[in-house]
Amino acid sequence: MTRGIFTEIADVYDRMNHMLSLGLDRRWRRLAAKSAKGSPAHILDLACGTGDFAFELARQFPEAEVVGVDLTPAMLDLAREKNSSPRVRFEEGDAMDLSALGSGSFGLCSCAFGFRNFPDRRKALGEVRRVLAPDGELLVLEFFRPESAVLGFLTSAWLRVLASVLVPRRRAAYCYLRESMGRMDTADGFVAQARAQGFRLEGRRFFLPCCTCLRLVAK
Numbered sequence: 001m002t003r004g005i006f007t008e009i010a011d012v013y014d015r016m017n018h019m020l021s022l023g024l025d026r027r028w029r030r031l032a033a034k035s036a037k038g039s040p041a042h043i044l045d046l047a048c049g050t051g052d053f054a055f056e057l058a059r060q061f062p063e064a065e066v067v068g069v070d071l072t073p074a075m076l077d078l079a080r081e082k083n084s085s086p087r088v089r090f091e092e093g094d095a096m097d098l099s100a101l102g103s104g105s106f107g108l109c110s111c112a113f114g115f116r117n118f119p120d121r122r123k124a125l126g127e128v129r130r131v132l133a134p135d136g137e138l139l140v141l142e143f144f145r146p147e148s149a150v151l152g153f154l155t156s157a158w159l160r161v162l163a164s165v166l167v168p169r170r171r172a173a174y175c176y177l178r179e180s181m182g183r184m185d186t187a188d189g190f191v192a193q194a195r196a197q198g199f200r201l202e203g204r205r206f207f208l209p210c211c212t213c214l215r216l217v218a219k
Contacts (some may be wrong), residue, residue: 003072013075014050024207029053029112032141032213033060035203040064040107044131046095046124047071047114051079051088053141057110058088064108067101069093095124104133112141116184125197129218138199138216144187146210187212 018025033056041064045054048068058066068090070076079090093100095111095118109128118124128138185193191201194216203215 013078014052024211026052028141028207028211028213029056031205031207032110032112032139033057035205035213035215036060036108036110036137036139037215038107038137040136042106042108043067044069044101044106044109044128046109046111046128047117048079048090049075049112049114051082051090053110053112054079054088054090055082055085057108058085061108065089067091069095069098071095096120096127098127098131101131103130104136106131106136107133108137108139110139110141113143115140115142115190121185121190122193122197125194125199129198132218134218136218137202138194138214138218140190140214140216142187142190142212142214143184143210144190144212145184147186147188187214190214191216 021028029052033053036057040061043054043057043061043064043066045057045066045068048054048070049072051068054066054068058064064087066085066088068076068079068088070079070090070092071094073092076090076092083090095114109132111128115121115124132138184190187204191204191214194201194214198219199216200219201214202217203213205213207213
């Protein structure tokens, strides 16, 4: 189901994300990339989509090699078309099965707006923990389910109105975005799952109106 939805919206994914976030998604990715510490030589970007976060991380860490992994070939095709860096490559893969990647092979893993789409977030966290080196970092930029019922209602209404105006012919696909946010953990709930998989929370930042960046470190 997820692959089909993202195949359907691949051609408008970048433009619609910028419009639905009122252009804030670029800033969110930039600030999230800057929150990473250290100098990782190898970076893994999960659910990379069309590559925007992978490119931002490559700019932030000019010596690093970045691998973007996504389940949807149509998204990867667009990412490859946009790519001009020999340090960045894109591969098809499932965040819940990273067996093709060696244990402890990455200093930094990132995931922007992807965890809510994973059927088994605990399994994905476990796979990330395995491929991260000791003290490696996981950056999660996500629309977590708001703790506040009022904020949750306002966020849902905001997405519903903008989607109906801006993407009327893709409304069903963007309804999935709103529904997936409702099914997502709260930030605190996600952190608890991450701790159970061997992470500790080192940083947390909320970006108005509805986005949170978590910096988790492998124990």
